[in-house]
Amino acid sequence: MAGPQTLARRQAPRDRAWMASGAAVLLGVVAAVVLPQVLELFALINATVFVSMAVLALSLALVWGFGGILCFGQAAFFGLGGYAYAVAALNFSDTTFAVPVALLVATAAAAVLGYIMFFGRISDVYVGVITLTVTLILFNFANSTAGDEWRIGAAPLGGFNGIPSTPLLNVPGEPGAGLAPEAIFRIAVIALAICYAIARLVLRSRFGRVVVAIKENELRAELLGYDVRLYKLGVFSIGGCMAGLAGVLFANCVFVSPTMFSLSYSAQVIIWVMVGGLGTLVGPILGCILLQMLTTWAGTLRDINPNVILGVILMAVVLAVPRGLLPSGIALLARFRRGPPR
Amino acid sequence: MTPLLETRAVSMRFGGVLAVDQVSLRVDEGELRCLIGPNGAGKSTFFKCLTGQLKPSGGRIFWRGRDITGADSFAIARLGIGIKTQVPALFDGLTVRESVVLALRRTHREAAAQARAMATLERLAIAGLAERQVGLLAHGERQLVELAMVVAPEPELIILDEPTAGMSAEETARTGTLIRELNRRHAVIVVEHDMQFIRSIARIVTVFHHGRVLMEDVVERVLADPRVRDVYLGKSAEPAGAPVPCHNTAPA
Numbered sequence: 001m002a003g004p005q006t007l008a009r010r011q012a013p014r015d016r017a018w019m020a021s022g023a024a025v026l027l028g029v030v031a032a033v034v035l036p037q038v039l040e041l042f043a044l045i046n047a048t049v050f051v052s053m054a055v056l057a058l059s060l061a062l063v064w065g066f067g068g069i070l071c072f073g074q075a076a077f078f079g080l081g082g083y084a085y086a087v088a089a090l091n092f093s094d095t096t097f098a099v100p101v102a103l104l105v106a107t108a109a110a111a112v113l114g115y116i117m118f119f120g121r122i123s124d125v126y127v128g129v130i131t132l133t134v135t136l137i138l139f140n141f142a143n144s145t146a147g148d149e150w151r152i153g154a155a156p157l158g159g160f161n162g163i164p165s166t167p168l169l170n171v172p173g174e175p176g177a178g179l180a181p182e183a184i185f186r187i188a189v190i191a192l193a194i195c196y197a198i199a200r201l202v203l204r205s206r207f208g209r210v211v212v213a214i215k216e217n218e219l220r221a222e223l224l225g226y227d228v229r230l231y232k233l234g235v236f237s238i239g240g241c242m243a244g245l246a247g248v249l250f251a252n253c254v255f256v257s258p259t260m261f262s263l264s265y266s267a268q269v270i271i272w273v274m275v276g277g278l279g280t281l282v283g284p285i286l287g288c289i290l291l292q293m294l295t296t297w298a299g300t301l302r303d304i305n306p307n308v309i310l311g312v313i314l315m316a317v318v319l320a321v322p323r324g325l326l327p328s329g330i331a332l333l334a335r336f337r338r339g340p341p342r
Numbered sequence: 343m344t345p346l347l348e349t350r351a352v353s354m355r356f357g358g359v360l361a362v363d364q365v366s367l368r369v370d371e372g373e374l375r376c377l378i379g380p381n382g383a384g385k386s387t388f389f390k391c392l393t394g395q396l397k398p399s400g401g402r403i404f405w406r407g408r409d410i411t412g413a414d415s416f417a418i419a420r421l422g423i424g425i426k427t428q429v430p431a432l433f434d435g436l437t438v439r440e441s442v443v444l445a446l447r448r449t450h451r452e453a454a455a456q457a458r459a460m461a462t463l464e465r466l467a468i469a470g471l472a473e474r475q476v477g478l479l480a481h482g483e484r485q486l487v488e489l490a491m492v493v494a495p496e497p498e499l500i501i502l503d504e505p506t507a508g509m510s511a512e513e514t515a516r517t518g519t520l521i522r523e524l525n526r527r528h529a530v531i532v533v534e535h536d537m538q539f540i541r542s543i544a545r546i547v548t549v550f551h552h553g554r555v556l557m558e559d560v561v562e563r564v565l566a567d568p569r570v571r572d573v574y575l576g577k578s579a580e581p582a583g584a585p586v587p588c589h590n591t592a593p594a
Contacts, residue, residue, distance in 0.1 A: 206447055213433050213444050220431035223393070224445050224491065225419035 017204035021197035028193025032186035044185050045253055050292045051188040052249030055195055057272040057288035058281060059242035062199050064270075065279045066208070067235040068215030070124070073131030074243050074269045076113075076138050079260035081106040081244025082251040083142070083157075086166040089251075090155035093175040095167050102248045103241050110240020111233065118229040118236070123218075132266060139261035162257025169252055181253070188249045192285070195242050199281050202238065211235045275317050277324025287325060344407040346371045346499055346529050347392070347423075352401035354387050354553075361387040363553040364401065369499070374525040376540050376561070377533045379550030380574055385533045386428065388550070389503050392531075393425045394418040420448075424497035424528070428504045430488045434477030438463065438487050441476055445491040462494040466520070482513040489520070499529045506539050518542040537574065541565060549573070 036044060060074045084105035088098035113134060117127055146159025155163065168178040169187065179187070202208045214221045214228045222228050247260060259265070268291075276287025294313065298306030321328040345368040354362040362384045369375050379385050390396040392403065394415035402411045405421050419425065433441045442462055446455035463469040468486050471479065476487055485505065492500060505521070506514040514536070521543050524530055534540055540547060544561040551573045557564060564570055 206452075209440070209444060209447070213436065213441075216433035216435050217431050219395075219415075219427065220433060220488075220491070221444075222415045223419050223425045223427070223431065224495075225416050225448050227414075227416045 017200045021200045024193045024196045024200070025190075028190045032189045035189070036182040036185055041181060045181050046296065048181065048185045048188050048253040049250065050289050051185070051192050052246050052253060053272075053292060054285045054288045055188075055192050055249060056243055056246035056269055057276070057284040058192070058195050058199060059239040059246065060269045060273050061276075061278075061281050061284035062202070062242070063236055063239035064273060065281075065284070066203060066215065067211050067232065067239070069232060069236055070128045071131045071236070071239065072128040072266055072270065073133075073135035074239070075261055075265040076131065076135040077106040077110050077240040077243035078247040078250070078265065079135075079138060079142070079256070079258075080109050081247030082256040082260050083163070083247075084244070085248040085251045086163040086256045087152045087155040087157075089167045090163070090165070091153040094173065095170050095175070096172040099169070099248055103244050106244020106247065107237050107241040110243075111237045114233045114236035114240075118232045121229075132263075135261050135266050136263065139258055139263075142258035142261055158257075160258060162255060162259075164255045164257075166251050166255045179252075184249075184252050188253070191245060191249060195245065196281060196285070198238075199242075202235075203281075207231065207234060271314060273324075275314065275324060277326035277328075280324070280326050283324050283326030290325075343370070345369060345404075346373070346406060347531075348404040348407075349392070350402045350404070352388070352391055352398045352403060354384075354391055354396060355399045361553050362391065362398070365550075365553075365555055366401075367548060367555070367558075369529060369531060371498070372525070372529055374521070374530045374543065374545055375532070376544040376547045377531065377550060378535060378537070378540055378547055378564075379556070380535060383550035383573075384553035385535075385550050386503060387553075389501065389533050392418075392501060393423075422495075422498040424492035424495065424500040426488050426492045426500070426502045426505060428507055430484045432476050432484055432488055432491075435475070437473050437475055438468065438479075438490075439472040441487060442490050442494050445494045449495060459494060462490050466490050466493075481508050482510060485509060485513075485517070493524060493528070497528060499531065500524060501531045501533075503533045504535070505532065506534070506536055514539055515542070537565070 035047065039047060056074060056078050059077075060071065063069050063071050063074070081102045085098045085102035088101040089095040092098055113131070116122075117130060122130065142157070142162075143160050145157035146161075148156070150157040150159070157163065169184065170179060171177040203212065210221065210226050211231050211234070214226070214231055218228055221231075247256070250256070250260065272288035272291055273284040274287075275291060276285065277283030291310070295306060295310060298304075298309045301309075317325070323331075348366075348368040350366050351364040352362060352366070353360065353364055365384075365388055377385050377388070387396065391398045394413050394417065397412045402409055404410065405418075405423070410418060410421065415425075433444070436444070439456075439459055442459035443455045446458050450458065460469065460472065463472055466486055466489060468483065468490065471483060471487070476484065479487065485508075489505070492502075502521070506517050509517060518539060521530060521532060532540075532543065541561060546558065547561050547564040548558045549556040549564060549570055556569060556573060557567060559567075
């Protein structure tokens with residue numbers, strides 16, 4: 001059985017992950033070069049928002065679609081990343097260093113929350129309840145930080161208004177030389193590509209395969225000697241870190257405010273993942289960008305509430321393509337290639 | 343000699359129900375032990391105490407003389423105990439080969455795990471299923487896939503909970519042969535209620551009834567014992583008409 005052919009086939013899926021990662025980074029670089037040339041400034045800033053949201057969608061695609069952890073509070077790490085960046089950036093002269101601080105805060109928050117949940121053997125629907133509750137507590141807390149006493153160093157938390165004075169990223173080593181929107185867009189697109197590549201490679205690794213196995217059957221993974229709590233904690237923390245990065249990008253194209261912790265963001269991420277296709281990485285990215293473009297377009301209509309359009313489209317997707325756009329699209333393509341079913 | 347696995351007065355209480363009542367058992371290296379008893383006798387609860395899925399409310403469990411009472415399932419698995427549950431616990435979205443590789447990947451590097459996985463599939467005569475998705479297999483095939491995942495890491499002890507549940511007569515016979523073959527390399531504990539199957543594989547049999555050990559002896563004497571026949575026919579304490587699994591109760 002172990003001829004050269006079988007060996008080649010065994011290697012194939014692993015090489016595919018490398019190829020997909022390389023292709024994603026290449027695509028990111030191309031988009032980073034081309035799009036700023038063709039898009040107008042307003043569209044470019046909008047695109048940056050979409051891309052930062054896509055990073056958020058990707059983080060949940062990993063945690064929920066592959067880890068089987070229905071985290072209803074991905075927005076918590078998104079907001080914490082954003083706030084940590086804003087606070088650190090206001091306190092540091094060089095905002096470059098605010099990025100690792102933000103990632104660290106988001107990851108640590110995910111790790112602590114994950115530790116409590118997974119080592120407390122809390123599972124399934126309760127994870128959803130707890131993560132959502134934590135997000136809403138953060139939402140209320142951030143809203144109640146209006147007074148002057150709520151400041152961390154030089155950074156006022158600003159309550160309901162958030163921190164509109166969030167400094168943008170600067171050229172590393174040159175404090176004060178804030179980056180132009182074009183540069184922020186480039187950073188966001190390349191960050192998305194790198195996050196995708198990292199997710200692909202994580203899933204390819206032994207760690208990632210065990211994570212998927214736990215989603216498939218937790219008891220069996222445990223009976224094979226894997227400490228499922230550690231693996232869940234690991235993937236949850238990686239997801240938290242990515243969501244934190246999304247928050248940093250968001251802070252650089254909008255600004256941080258309590259809405260980052262809001263129910264509408266928590267729910268939207270879930271919808272993006274569902275519409276794009278649970279169990280895929282590209283699907284949620286596409287779902288996120290498509291739905292955001294749709295929301296933006298619907299917002300320009302005068303005679304009809306955009307939420308009505310969105311609601312109708314969501315219902316249509318859930319009823320017509322319950323597996324999500326990407327998996328259904330692939331299945332459709334495969335059927336065309338094979339010809340009609342016999 | 344220290345037994346491989348030993349329980350001392352293990353009990354499991356659920357509220358007011360004592361499902362397992364002071365069960366003491368010892369299984370030696372290389373042994374093939376059957377735990378039998380009618381439905382509700384406490385076999386499966388006892389099984390879950392052994393595998394760490396339940397923490398016993400009383401008594402102690404020892405592995406090679408080491409106290410492992412209350413250890414987590416993954417820690418018990420790491421000692422070298424392979425566990426097959428009654429309802430197959432499988433990775434439905436993965437292929438058969440991927441599943442068995444994962445069973446080995448904790449202790450082996452990728453290439454070694456791949457090679458040993460294929461060897462295991464060949465040993466169980468299911469190498470042809472290697473690239474099939476587990477979720478799409480027939481019930482009997484799924485049982486074999488789970489068995490492959492259990493035996494692949496060469497555990498010292500294999501615990502099987504009702505391995506023939508839902509199998510056809512032919513598959514049951516094949517499983518019997520397989521268990522005897524496994525027993526050449528591993529100690530095996532089989533929890534079963536199918537008497538005919540027990541007779542085809544067993545040497546020493548422990549009979550459970552009402553959470554206690556009713557008797558423990560070689561299979562011939564157990565099957566000839568009037569108490570065992572009563573338990574299985576529902577004469578002593580089981581209410582009449584209770585589901586009593588007995589294809590062929592005892593030798594005439």
